[in-house]
Amino acid sequence: MNFIQKKIKSLSDDNQPDYILFYLSSILIIVSILFSYSLSIYTVIYWDYKPFHFFYRQLFTGILSILIMWSLAQIRPNILIPKVGWFLFGFFLFLIAIMQFLPASLVTESGGAKRWIRLPGISLSPVEFFKIGFIYYLAWSFQRKLTDISKLPFKEEVKLLLPYAILFGFIVFLIAVLQKDLGQVVLLATVLFIMLIFANRSWKIFASLFAIAIAGLFALILVFPHRITRIKSWWSMVQDSVLSIMPESISTALRIKEFPEPYQVGHSLNAINHGGITGVGLGNGSLKLGFLSEVHTDFVLAGITEEIGFFGFFAITLILFGIIFRIFRTSRRIIDTKYHLFTIGIGLMISIAFLINSYGISGMIPIKGIAVPFLSYGGSSLLSVAVAVGLVLSISRNIK
Secondary structure, three states: OHHHHHHHHHHHOOOOOOHHHHHHHHHHHHHHHHHHHHOOHHHHHHOOOOOOHHHHHHHHHHHHHHHHHHHHHOOOHHHHHHHHHHHHHHHHHHHHHHHHHOOOOOEEEEOOEEEEEEEOOEEEOHHHHHHHHHHHHHHHHHHHHOOOOOOOOHHHHHHHHHHHHHHHHHHHHHHHHHOOOHHHHHHHHHHHHHHHHHOOOOHHHHHHHHHHHHHHHHHHHHHOHHHHHHHHHHHHHHHHHHHOOOOHHHHHHHOOOOOOOOHHHHHHHHHHHHHOOOOOOOOOOOOOOOOOOOOOOOOHHHHHHHHHHHHHHHHHHHHHHHHHHHHHHHHHHOOOHHHHHHHHHHHHHHHHHHHHHHHHHOOOOOOOOOOOOOOOOOHHHHHHHHHHHHHHHHHHHHOO
């Protein structure tokens, strides 16, 4: 009788998912729905959309995202994670690879790059979902090949990591070269680098990878003139404060003259400054009226800060950091190495995306087209982060 009771209990899986993580994520999704209406007013008027065009679309996507998180949280990870992980990795890598060969009727092109696949009513960005699959692949592969291996000679360690380098080089070609999306490659490279740390690799490997990454980054910048122009534009904005503390000979050599400062970042800083401590009020922002053309997407943090001020931005940041903390908390408490590495990767994906966007809109680094997790308008970004959090919620059921 006791054996039967124990068997039933093991099958029922009494452990509950991390509902605090679910509630925090849902709050940010609701915030994104509200600001999809408040911040999109100029775009609605300019393109003659219906007043609630963006609101209704984000409302539908937001509700669907919450349902996805809830549904995935109810499924055991051993059943869910491998199937979803391999699907996201294989299927969306395939889509990224074939996008360049699809007809214009099926692909949305921006700046000469094909990044979105057109579906009825929506456009899908495969790279947003591929990132989750890539993290799963790394977690699965690192568990099998790296974490249980003692210290190896440097050459043997290089041979062990060579397949990852070849795969990542292919990914760089697809995303940074064909899709011209360097920001996503920087994000993936950072996640890969940090996950290797948790896979117990030697310091020589990290030094080598860092040198290769810097060289590769410079190469990807130099090959495309628009990236050089973007960096020069950013440098023209920050050079006075940086060069003021350097010797005159170096300052003269590095100074760029008569180069326009980044238009969007300048207005982003104006919006943040205009919001002050308490903001100008929900819906009352003025920089969204044609000055920040993508204020509800890439510059959503600037638009939010103008309307609800530093206090509002700080509250939203606390919620986001709470989400990241709960994900890392799950990672720290899970026994399975694969799930431990996967949840670390998801937490890094969310936090690095937030940092790249926030540093970009404040002028600290060159701006990159990285969506703010949960907050930026867009179906692909919101749905993919919902899937990622849903998988973490499923894994959290295994915490003892």
